[in-house]
Amino acid sequence: MSHLDHTPSTPGKFKMDKSAYPYHGGRLRWHSSLAKLTFWSFVFIGVIFIFFYRSPSSSSSSSAAAATSSSSSRFHSDPSRRSLRTSSWGGPAWEKKVRTSARIRSRNGFSVLVTGAAGFVGTHVSSALKRRGDGVLGLDNFNDYYDPTLKRARQALLERAGVFIVEGDINDAALLKKLFEVVPFTHVMHLAAQAGVRYAMQNPGSYVHSNIAGFVSLLEVCKEATPQPAIVWASSSSVYGLNTKVPFSEKDRTDQPASLYAATKKAGEEIAHTYNHIYGLSLTGLRFFTVYGPWGRPDMAYFFFTKDILNGKSIPIFEGENHGTVARDFTYIDDIVKGCLGALDTAQKSTGSGGKKKGPAQLRVFNLGNTSPIPVTNLVTILERLLKVKAKRNVMKLPRNGDVQFTHANISLAHRELGYKPTTNLQTGLKKFVRWYLNYYSAAGKKADAR
Numbered sequence: 001m002s003h004l005d006h007t008p009s010t011p012g013k014f015k016m017d018k019s020a021y022p023y024h025g026g027r028l029r030w031h032s033s034l035a036k037l038t039f040w041s042f043v044f045i046g047v048i049f050i051f052f053y054r055s056p057s058s059s060s061s062s063s064a065a066a067a068t069s070s071s072s073s074r075f076h077s078d079p080s081r082r083s084l085r086t087s088s089w090g091g092p093a094w095e096k097k098v099r100t101s102a103r104i105r106s107r108n109g110f111s112v113l114v115t116g117a118a119g120f121v122g123t124h125v126s127s128a129l130k131r132r133g134d135g136v137l138g139l140d141n142f143n144d145y146y147d148p149t150l151k152r153a154r155q156a157l158l159e160r161a162g163v164f165i166v167e168g169d170i171n172d173a174a175l176l177k178k179l180f181e182v183v184p185f186t187h188v189m190h191l192a193a194q195a196g197v198r199y200a201m202q203n204p205g206s207y208v209h210s211n212i213a214g215f216v217s218l219l220e221v222c223k224e225a226t227p228q229p230a231i232v233w234a235s236s237s238s239v240y241g242l243n244t245k246v247p248f249s250e251k252d253r254t255d256q257p258a259s260l261y262a263a264t265k266k267a268g269e270e271i272a273h274t275y276n277h278i279y280g281l282s283l284t285g286l287r288f289f290t291v292y293g294p295w296g297r298p299d300m301a302y303f304f305f306t307k308d309i310l311n312g313k314s315i316p317i318f319e320g321e322n323h324g325t326v327a328r329d330f331t332y333i334d335d336i337v338k339g340c341l342g343a344l345d346t347a348q349k350s351t352g353s354g355g356k357k358k359g360p361a362q363l364r365v366f367n368l369g370n371t372s373p374i375p376v377t378n379l380v381t382i383l384e385r386l387l388k389v390k391a392k393r394n395v396m397k398l399p400r401n402g403d404v405q406f407t408h409a410n411i412s413l414a415h416r417e418l419g420y421k422p423t424t425n426l427q428t429g430l431k432k433f434v435r436w437y438l439n440y441y442s443a444a445g446k447k448a449d450a451r
């Protein structure tokens with residue numbers, strides 16, 4: 001007899017082995033355990049639900065359909081960031097603002113999506129494009145890597161110039177798709193990034209999130225667009241890494257990055273190659289060399305040196321081995337803006353559409369520097385003169401945190417192809433910066449006093 005023969009012909013009459021329920025109390029205990037299990041399951045599911053509901057990255061999983069009305073920013077991989085706020089977008093009024101901002105107002109003008117528009121370079125480039133009649137739409141996540149008040153002030157500046165900045169992250173594919181649905185952008189000026197060389201040791205994830213994942217997310221949407229836009233984007237002088245041959249030329253090796261920041265920018269250049277090769281996207285990378293000027297970034301040395309000199313605080317000045325000079329090819333913002341516009345103007349159209357390549361497309365990379373490296377100690381001397389305050393110099397060895405000792409750009413390629421020709425020396429550029437700094441912070445101080 002096989003064990004199947006134990007199955008009764010009428011299941012309802014199946015007689016349970018007594019041992020399963022040895023006594024009545026056992027049944028009660030079983031019921032109470034079941035109740036407890038159910039209760040704790042609900043608690044567990046509730047906690048999970050609350051966690052996902054409140055977590056910023058959860059919104060990333062909501063469907064693209066939500067994008068048509070209102071949705072939230074979607075952030076995938078950067079839990080350490082503090083102010084990646086949820087913001088709403090979509091709806092007729094919002095779309096109207098987007099369209100108006102991106103409307104071309106000159107013959108043969110472009111419609112440009114500027115990512116990182118509330119950033120230092122983004123603000124200057126957006127306002128220059130708008131001034132010459134191009135349509136400009138900004139995109140920025142207003143993160144708190146540095147004081148967001150400054151970003152809001154830049155936003156107000158652009159708003160007065162007619163540039164609307166959409167608040168959102170480049171990792172939000174649904175938002176990007178929506179923007180391309182509303183406006184057939186001819187160009188993307190991609191400046192959104194996690195900047196700063198030394199911060200990479202504190203928050204490596206933010207570099208991967210913005211400079212790699214964010215870039216891929218943007219390219220994915222660009223490649224699907226019809227027409228595909230031409231893309232100009234910010235690489236960095238830091239890709240030259242540990243190279244000692246100067247001046248740095250685009251032909252030099254870039255496989256020895258000294259920081260994670262540099263590595264993510266180098267990765268961006270390789271990613272650009274891939275999207276150009278597979279999808280026919282026209283891509284131009286610009287290697288910026290230590291850009292400075294009014295409305296600059298407070299995390300950069302020239303900016304916080306100014307603040308600390310004025311506050312009587314000592315400033316750390318790095319030097320190399322054996323008191324070796326640390327120098328940068330400091331490049332003034334107006335020169336960089338001209339380089340960016342030159343790159344947009346000479347960018348050829350992408351050749352693909354709707355995710356399909358139709359032919360080979362342009363792929364370029366250019367140095368945008370000043371061709372005149374200045375020791376950091378000289379920068380401090382210029383600031384002392386302009387501020388009329390002696391700095392408290394604290395000279396120390398260059399820490400091993402990603403900094404390189406020297407940068408120097410060879411710009412002959414950018415000169416030939418983009419007509420790039422920097423004209424501002426450090427003395428002149430810092431003078432303009434200091435004037436802006438004193439005005440901006442005295443006005444901000446007055447506002448705070450008035451409150």
Ligand SMILES: O=C(O)[C@H]1O[C@H](OP(=O)(O)OP(=O)(O)OC[C@H]2O[C@@H](n3ccc(=O)[nH]c3=O)[C@H](O)[C@@H]2O)[C@H](O)[C@@H](O)[C@H]1O
Binds near residue numbers: 238299300316376405
């Ligand atoms: O070209 C780039 O691609 C990068 O440029 C910029 O990086 P850097 O050239 O390192 O600028 P920045 O920090 O202002 O330090 C300037 C000088 O001051 C020295 N320095 C710095 C800090 C300090 O405390 N003391 C000091 O001597 C320091 O050793 C250095 O020699 C951008 O931040 C970066 O986002 C990227 O765009």
